[in-house]
Amino acid sequence: MLKKRVIATIIIKNKIVVQSINFDKYLPIGSPIVAIEFLNNWGIDEIILLDIDTTKNKCEPNYELVQLATQKCFVPITIGGGINCIDQISKLMHSGADKISLNYSALHNEKLVTNAAKIFGNQCIVVSIDAIKIGNKYLVYDYINKSAINLEPSKLAFKVANLGAGEILINSVDRDGCYIGYDLDLINSVCNAVNIPVICSGGAKNANDFIEVFQMSNVSGASAANLFHFNEHSVNITKKSISDKINIRIETQANYLNSTFDDMFRLQKKQDEVLEKLLFTKIDKEII
Amino acid sequence: MKTSQRIVIIDYGIGNVHSIFNAISHLGYKNVLITSDLKLISKADVFILPGVGAFDEAMKNLKSRNLQEILNEQVIGLKKPILGICLGMQLFASFSDENGKHEGLNWIKGNVIKIEPSLNFSVPHVGWNNIFINQETPLFNNINLTHFYFDHSFHFSCDKTFISAYCEYGVKLTASIQYNNIFGVQFHPEKSQNNGLKLFRSFFNSVK
Numbered sequence: 260m261l262k263k264r265v266i267a268t269i270i271i272k273n274k275i276v277v278q279s280i281n282f283d284k285y286l287p288i289g290s291p292i293v294a295i296e297f298l299n300n301w302g303i304d305e306i307i308l309l310d311i312d313t314t315k316n317k318c319e320p321n322y323e324l325v326q327l328a329t330q331k332c333f334v335p336i337t338i339g340g341g342i343n344c345i346d347q348i349s350k351l352m353h354s355g356a357d358k359i360s361l362n363y364s365a366l367h368n369e370k371l372v373t374n375a376a377k378i379f380g381n382q383c384i385v386v387s388i389d390a391i392k393i394g395n396k397y398l399v400y401d402y403i404n405k406s407a408i409n410l411e412p413s414k415l416a417f418k419v420a421n422l423g424a425g426e427i428l429i430n431s432v433d434r435d436g437c438y439i440g441y442d443l444d445l446i447n448s449v450c451n452a453v454n455i456p457v458i459c460s461g462g463a464k465n466a467n468d469f470i471e472v473f474q475m476s477n478v479s480g481a482s483a484a485n486l487f488h489f490n491e492h493s494v495n496i497t498k499k500s501i502s503d504k505i506n507i508r509i510e511t512q513a514n515y516l517n518s519t520f521d522d523m524f525r526l527q528k529k530q531d532e533v534l535e536k537l538l539f540t541k542i543d544k545e546i547i
Numbered sequence: 548m549k550t551s552q553r554i555v556i557i558d559y560g561i562g563n564v565h566s567i568f569n570a571i572s573h574l575g576y577k578n579v580l581i582t583s584d585l586k587l588i589s590k591a592d593v594f595i596l597p598g599v600g601a602f603d604e605a606m607k608n609l610k611s612r613n614l615q616e617i618l619n620e621q622v623i624g625l626k627k628p629i630l631g632i633c634l635g636m637q638l639f640a641s642f643s644d645e646n647g648k649h650e651g652l653n654w655i656k657g658n659v660i661k662i663e664p665s666l667n668f669s670v671p672h673v674g675w676n677n678i679f680i681n682q683e684t685p686l687f688n689n690i691n692l693t694h695f696y697f698d699h700s701f702h703f704s705c706d707k708t709f710i711s712a713y714c715e716y717g718v719k720l721t722a723s724i725q726y727n728n729i730f731g732v733q734f735h736p737e738k739s740q741n742n743g744l745k746l747f748r749s750f751f752n753s754v755k
Binding site for chain 2: 354358
């Protein structure tokens with residue numbers, strides 16, 4: 260059976276990884292190369308790398324960064340930010356990208372979605388949609404002009420799916436960086452509108468949010484950013500708790516299968532009696 | 548472990564060639580090239596035909612770079628091993644239905660058709676799925692887990708004698724094929740972490 264995907268989003272601004280809050284405030288985290296290598300080693304299922312400067316500054320995607328950052332990346336990586344023509348997609352695919360994400364271009368240049376899908380296949384084209392809640396309604400958010408557009412995210416999702424998009428990434432502007440859980444109403448509205456896989460993003464605090472969104476919606480993957488950046492083995496630990504309830508991939512040697520967690524899904528210290536009984540076991544290095 | 552094989556990743560303009568290069572280089576292979584140069588191709592010991600793209604565009608590019616002839620000569624004539632990945636595997640087929648009917652390399656009799664599962668299954672088929680191995684093949688000599696990363700809307704429909712593993716997605720989908728020196732996988736070993744790296748190792752180990 261197809262497993263649900265636990266995905267990490269990496270937001271890049273000024274060539275470094277940042278923590279994004281409501282698409283408005285940004286705090287520095289560190290090197291994208293290090294972030295990708297660690298997420299990869301910790302067993303993330305997929306990575307989405309979004310450069311939020313390129314469209315705004317009207318510059319080319321940073322191919323060099325993609326090339327460096329993907330050298331030790333053996334899980335699928337989607338690259339987004341500033342893509343507005345076929346040639347750029349081609350260069351990104353030659354720099355180590357597996358899929359590309361269109362956001363601003365998908366809103367303003369429908370032909371690019373169609374042409375890109377024709378050349379690279381629709382499985383390669385992810386359309387990222389930012390949504391904001393105004394009153395009781397969800398609207399598409401234009402992050403360049405910092406304003407809502409009079410268009411429902413589910414309608415845009417339906418449209419781009421017909422144009423050739425292979426996946427939808429739906430982001431909640433209101434919950435971005437806020438640790439208050441995924442916006443299930445928004446996510447369900449998009450999932451119900453399309454027959455292509457949907458990835459949700461914005462709001463994840465802990466494993467419980469992943470479990471909830473996998474149980475309460477049809478998303479194919481759920482993504483988090485900040486949750487994975489600040490703790491050692493954040494991915495392994497989160498995936499262990501998710502895997503109790505949801506069919507996901509567990510592959511890392513450090514899998515925390517015999518560990519206990521508190522209500523907040525924080526790793527607990529083992530009981531003294533357990534520790535005393537522990538013997539050292541030699542775990543051989545995995546030979547590939 | 549031999550790491551001196553001359554490995555050529557066929558560059559036909561589309562495909563995630565760099566991802567595959569990274570994975571193979573990480574395993575310590577020193578003679579790895581991404582190229583469409585006919586001379587370099589004829590000197591190779593083993594080929595990788597990458598994927599990610601649309602079928603007609605891929606065949607058009609293979610032809611315009613004169614790659615179809617040399618691949619026929621090297622793979623069918625000289626029996627050098629080749630591993631097709633995703634679309635790369637689908638190109639081995641006789642025909643594909645993607646964006647209209649198009650002729651493939653016709654190395655393995657079969658057609659590439661749209662995935663049409665029952666309701667509740669979205670297409671493309673994206674993510675980690677388990678495979679079921681139903682025929683012995685050197686590709687899976689070394690793996691102890693059976694999940695790999697898939698990302699495709701079309702699949703290879705062929706006689707079951709060619710199918711070495713399949714996966715379940717509402718319908719049975721071909722996960723890997725083999726016919727003599729021709730190997731293909733629908734999933735992406737270069738993006739399936741250690742499990743995928745082990746597959747590359749097994750494949751290159753099987754090359755004499």
